[in-house]
Amino acid sequence: MSGSSHIYRASTTAPVNIAVIKYWGKRDTSLNLPTNSSLSVTLSQKSLRTHTTASCSTSFSGPDSLILNGEAEDIQSSKRTQACLKHLRSLREQLEVKDGSLPKLSEMTLRIVSSNNFPTAAGLASSAAGFAALVRAIADLYDLPQTPEELSLIARQGSGSACRSLMGGYVAWRAGTKADGSDSIAEEVAPVSHWPEMRALILVVSAEKKGVPSTAGMQTTVETSTLAPARFQEIVPKRMAEIEQAIHEKDFETFARITMQDSNSFHAICLDSWPPIHYLNDVSRAAMSAVETANRKAGKLICAYTFDAGPNAVIYYLEEHTHQVAGVFRSLLERTPGWEGEFAQDIRPNESGSLDAKALMTLKSGISRVICTGVGGGPERIEKHLVDENGKAVSVEE
Amino acid sequence: MSGSSHIYRASTTAPVNIAVIKYWGKRDTSLNLPTNSSLSVTLSQKSLRTHTTASCSTSFSGPDSLILNGEAEDIQSSKRTQACLKHLRSLREQLEVKDGSLPKLSEMTLRIVSSNNFPTAAGLASSAAGFAALVRAIADLYDLPQTPEELSLIARQGSGSACRSLMGGYVAWRAGTKADGSDSIAEEVAPVSHWPEMRALILVVSAEKKGVPSTAGMQTTVETSTLAPARFQEIVPKRMAEIEQAIHEKDFETFARITMQDSNSFHAICLDSWPPIHYLNDVSRAAMSAVETANRKAGKLICAYTFDAGPNAVIYYLEEHTHQVAGVFRSLLERTPGWEGEFAQDIRPNESGSLDAKALMTLKSGISRVICTGVGGGPERIEKHLVDENGKAVSVEE
Numbered sequence: 001m002s003g004s005s006h007i008y009r010a011s012t013t014a015p016v017n018i019a020v021i022k023y024w025g026k027r028d029t030s031l032n033l034p035t036n037s038s039l040s041v042t043l044s045q046k047s048l049r050t051h052t053t054a055s056c057s058t059s060f061s062g063p064d065s066l067i068l069n070g071e072a073e074d075i076q077s078s079k080r081t082q083a084c085l086k087h088l089r090s091l092r093e094q095l096e097v098k099d100g101s102l103p104k105l106s107e108m109t110l111r112i113v114s115s116n117n118f119p120t121a122a123g124l125a126s127s128a129a130g131f132a133a134l135v136r137a138i139a140d141l142y143d144l145p146q147t148p149e150e151l152s153l154i155a156r157q158g159s160g161s162a163c164r165s166l167m168g169g170y171v172a173w174r175a176g177t178k179a180d181g182s183d184s185i186a187e188e189v190a191p192v193s194h195w196p197e198m199r200a201l202i203l204v205v206s207a208e209k210k211g212v213p214s215t216a217g218m219q220t221t222v223e224t225s226t227l228a229p230a231r232f233q234e235i236v237p238k239r240m241a242e243i244e245q246a247i248h249e250k251d252f253e254t255f256a257r258i259t260m261q262d263s264n265s266f267h268a269i270c271l272d273s274w275p276p277i278h279y280l281n282d283v284s285r286a287a288m289s290a291v292e293t294a295n296r297k298a299g300k301l302i303c304a305y306t307f308d309a310g311p312n313a314v315i316y317y318l319e320e321h322t323h324q325v326a327g328v329f330r331s332l333l334e335r336t337p338g339w340e341g342e343f344a345q346d347i348r349p350n351e352s353g354s355l356d357a358k359a360l361m362t363l364k365s366g367i368s369r370v371i372c373t374g375v376g377g378g379p380e381r382i383e384k385h386l387v388d389e390n391g392k393a394v395s396v397e398e
Numbered sequence: 399m400s401g402s403s404h405i406y407r408a409s410t411t412a413p414v415n416i417a418v419i420k421y422w423g424k425r426d427t428s429l430n431l432p433t434n435s436s437l438s439v440t441l442s443q444k445s446l447r448t449h450t451t452a453s454c455s456t457s458f459s460g461p462d463s464l465i466l467n468g469e470a471e472d473i474q475s476s477k478r479t480q481a482c483l484k485h486l487r488s489l490r491e492q493l494e495v496k497d498g499s500l501p502k503l504s505e506m507t508l509r510i511v512s513s514n515n516f517p518t519a520a521g522l523a524s525s526a527a528g529f530a531a532l533v534r535a536i537a538d539l540y541d542l543p544q545t546p547e548e549l550s551l552i553a554r555q556g557s558g559s560a561c562r563s564l565m566g567g568y569v570a571w572r573a574g575t576k577a578d579g580s581d582s583i584a585e586e587v588a589p590v591s592h593w594p595e596m597r598a599l600i601l602v603v604s605a606e607k608k609g610v611p612s613t614a615g616m617q618t619t620v621e622t623s624t625l626a627p628a629r630f631q632e633i634v635p636k637r638m639a640e641i642e643q644a645i646h647e648k649d650f651e652t653f654a655r656i657t658m659q660d661s662n663s664f665h666a667i668c669l670d671s672w673p674p675i676h677y678l679n680d681v682s683r684a685a686m687s688a689v690e691t692a693n694r695k696a697g698k699l700i701c702a703y704t705f706d707a708g709p710n711a712v713i714y715y716l717e718e719h720t721h722q723v724a725g726v727f728r729s730l731l732e733r734t735p736g737w738e739g740e741f742a743q744d745i746r747p748n749e750s751g752s753l754d755a756k757a758l759m760t761l762k763s764g765i766s767r768v769i770c771t772g773v774g775g776g777p778e779r780i781e782k783h784l785v786d787e788n789g790k791a792v793s794v795e796e
Contacts, residue, residue: 226659227666230628257672261624264674268625268666274655275690276662282680292673 005059007391008105010140014133014379016048016124017041017164017171018200018314020259020306021239022266024214025222025232030079031181032160035222036236039172039189039243040164041316043200044376046342050126052114052133053386054141060109060391067113067393068130083157084135085110092142105142112137113386113393118371124202124312131158132165136379148378152186168192168377170247172240192377195250197319199343201326202371203333203363205283205311212277214309217270224274231269236262252318256304259316260291263306279309283366286359287313290332293355294325319374322346326372328353332363338370347372403457405789406503408538412531412777414446414522415439415562415569416598416712418657418704419637420664422612423620423630428477429579430558433620434634437570437587437641438562439714441598442774444740448524450512450531451784452539458507458789465511465791466528481555482533483508490540503540510535511784511791516769522600522710529556530563534777546776550584566590566775568645570638590775593648595717597741599724600769601731601761603681603709610675612707615668622672629667634660650716654702657714658689661704677707681764684757685711688730691753692723717772720744724770726751730761736768745770 017040025035066073075081092106116126135155152163163186164171170190176183221228239258246254270277284307291305303317303325317325327350330339388394415438423433462483464471473479490504514524533553550561561584562569574582619626637656644652668675682705689703701715701723715723725748728737786792
C-alpha cells in the first residue's frame with residue numbers, strides 16, 4: 001500500500017426495518033420487483049444497526065471487497081451486490097464526466113467494511129440494514145446528489161426490503177408497475193417526529209433449524225399458492241391505504257389490527273404454498289396469545305404482533321402502554337436477557353398479565369432473548385471509520 | 399311401562415368420514431348450507447363407528463329422548479336434532495296418510511340410544527357418525543323409502559359433514575345453490591369396491607386445550623378472512639373436479655397432492671381469520687414433515703396428510719405402501735397404543751424412515767395413540783339393539 005495515495009472514506013449507519021404490510025413475492029426476480037407494496041417501521045439504531053465504511057483509493061488494487069463482521073464476503077459472485085456497485089459507480093461516473101475536476105473515484109477499487117451491532121444468531125434479517133448502509137455509504141463516498149428515494153431503487157436491487165431502510169419513521173415501498181422497476185421505490189409516509197411514541201419489543205425465539213430462505217420461499221408462494229393472487233391484487237392495496245391513513249391519524253388500534261391481519265395473511269399464503277412453508281411455531285403462537293390477552297385485558301388493541309420469515313415475534317405498542325405490554329412480557333420473561341438499553345429503562349415487571357399455563361411455559365422456554373426498541377430515524381453519516389488512513393480494516397468495539 | 403304394547407326398534411351402525419376437500423364455512427347457518435362442496439373418504443366401521451337404536455312405542459310417554467354413551471342428552475333444546483326428528487316424522491306421517499293400515503309411529507315418543515366404539519377423548523369428530531346413525535336408524539324404524547341421497551339432506555341439518563357418512567367409499571357433498579338447500583346433498587363418487595386399497599392412519603395428538611369449536615370458527619372465517627372468498631368460489635370447485643377424476647382413475651399421486659393442498663388451504667384461511675384460528679401445532683407439523691420425508695424417500699407421493707379442526711393427523715396411503723408409510727410410523731411410535739385391529743396386522747416396524755431428531759422427539763412425545771383403518775362402507779342395519787324389548791336402554795360391550 002502506498003502511504004502517499006489519498007484514501008477516500010465515508011461511513012454511515014443504517015437501521016433495521018420491520019414490515020407491518022409484508023413483502024412476500026417478486027414479480028421480477030432479477031430486479032427485485034415485488035408483487036405488492038409494503039410498509040415498515042424503521043427501528044432505532046440505538047438498538048439495531050449496521051455500520052459501514054466505503055473507501056476507495058488509487059492505491060487499492062484488485063477487485064472490490066467487502067468485510068462483514070470481520071469476515072471477507074465473496075461479493076464477486078453476488079449478482080445483487082454487483083448490481084448495486086455498478087449502478088452507484090455509473091452515477092459517480094456521470095458526475096465525473098460533467099465536472100473534470102472531480103477525482104476519478106469511479107475508477108478506483110472499493111474497500112467496504114461493515115459491522116452489525118447485533119448477533120447474526122439473533123435471526124434478525126440483517127440484509128435490509130446491510131444493503132441500505134452499503135448504498136448510503138458509497139453514495140456519500142461518491143458525493144452523489146440522489147435523494148433517498150432515488151437511492152432506494154438501487155438498494156432494492158440488493159435486497160428488496162433494504163429500500164425501506166434508507167429512510168426513518170414510517171416507510172412505504174411502492175410496488176410500481178413498470179417493467180424496468182423505475183417506479184418501484186421507497187418513500188417516507190411519516191417521519192419519526194410525527195409518531196415518535198411507537199415502541200417495538202422483539203422476542204427472539206431460540207435458534208432451531210433455519211426455515212426456508214425467504215428468496216426461495218417467496219417464489220414458491222408466487223408459483224403455487226392459489227390464495228396468493230387475491231392478497232397481491234386486492235387485499236394488500238386496500239390495507240396499504242388503510243394503514244397509511246391510520247399512521248397519518250396516529251390511530252393505533254387500526255394500525256395494530258391491520259399489522260396483525262397482514263402478518264397472518266402472509267403466513268397463510270406460506271402455508272398455502274406447495275410444498276407448504278412454516279415459519280410460525282408453538283412459541284410464536286404463544287406470543288400471539290400473550291398479545292391477544294393483553295389486548296383483551298385492555299379492552300382495546302394496545303399491542304400488535306408481526307412475524308417475518310421466522311418464528312421471532314415483533315410486538316408494536318405505544319410508549320403510554322409500556323407497563324401494560326412490555327411490563328407484562330418483562331414479568332413473564334424476567335430471566336431472559338435483553339431488558340436493557342434506553343428503551344428498556346421504563347419497563348418494569350407487571351405481574352398482572354394473565355396467560356394460560358401452557359402458553360407461559362412455551363414462552364419461557366422458547367424465547368432466548370428480547371430486544372427493546374422503538375421507531376427511529378434513517379441512515380446517519382458518521383466519522384467513525386471502519387477503514388483506517390492506510391486502507392486497512394479496523395475492528396471497533398460496536 | 400306396559401309389557402303388552404309393542405316396541406318398534408331399528409338399529410344401525412354408521413361410519414366416520416374424513417374430508418380430503420374440506421367443509422369450512424356456511425352460506426346458511428340454520429340449514430347448514432356450505433360455502434363450498436367437499437369430499438371425504440368413509441372410514442371402516444371395524445375401527446370407528448356409532449351404533450344407534452331408534453325405538454318408539456305407544457307405551458312411551460313424554461318427549462323424545464336420546465342417550466349417548468350412557469348419558470342422557472338434552473335434545474329438546476338442540477335445534478339441529480329437532481330439525482332432523484321433525485323432518486323424519488313428517489316423512490313417516492306422509493306414509494301413514496297414504497296407507498291407513500300402517501301403525502302410527504309418527505305419533506309415538508322416540509327413544510334413541512347411541513354409543514361410539516371410540517373414546518370421545520380421541521378428539522375425533524363424532525357428530526358426523528352420530529347424526530348419520532340417528533337419521534339412518536329412524537328412517538329404518540319408519541320404513542322410509544328415501545334413498546341415502548335424500549336422507550343426506552336431513553342428516554346435513556344435524557351436522558353438515560354427517561351427510562357424507564350416509565354412504566360408503568368416496569363421497570361428495572354438493573354445496574348446491576338453492577336457498578332452501580334442496581340441492582345440497584351427498585352422493586357417492588365411487589364405492590369402496592372401486593378403490594378398496596385406501597388406508598388411513600390416524601395420529602391422535604395428546605389432548606390439550608380445545609381449539610375454537612368448528613361451528614363458531616367457520617363463521618369467523620366466512621365473516622373475516624379476506625383470502626376465503628377465492629377458496630370458496632374458485633379454488634375448491636377446481637379441486638373437486640380434479641380429485642373426483644383422480645379417484646375415478648385411482649391416481650393416488652394426484653389424490654394425495656390435492657388432499658394435502660386442500661388441508662393447507664383450509665388451515666390458511668383459518669389463520670387468515672380475525673381473530674386468527676390455529677388448529678395445527680408443532681406436533682401436527684412434525685407429522686407433516688414425516689409424510690414429506692416418506693414421499694421424498696419414495697420419489698413420489700405415497701402418502702398424504704390431512705387435518706380437521708384440531709391437531710390430529712390423518713394419513714392416507716395405499717395398502718401396497720403399508721411398509722413405507724405405516725411401517726415407518728410404527729417404528730417411530732412403537733410404544734404408542736393403537737397398533738391393533740384388522741388394518742394393523744400387516745404393519746411391521748420399518749426402521750428405514752429418516753426424520754430429523756427434533757421432529758422425531760416432537761412426534762414421540764406428542765402422539766398419544768394411533769388408529770389403523772381404511773376406506774369402508776356406509777351405514778349397516780344390525781339386529782343388535784340398544785333398547786330392550788321393554789323399552790329400556792341396554793348397555794352393550796362395544
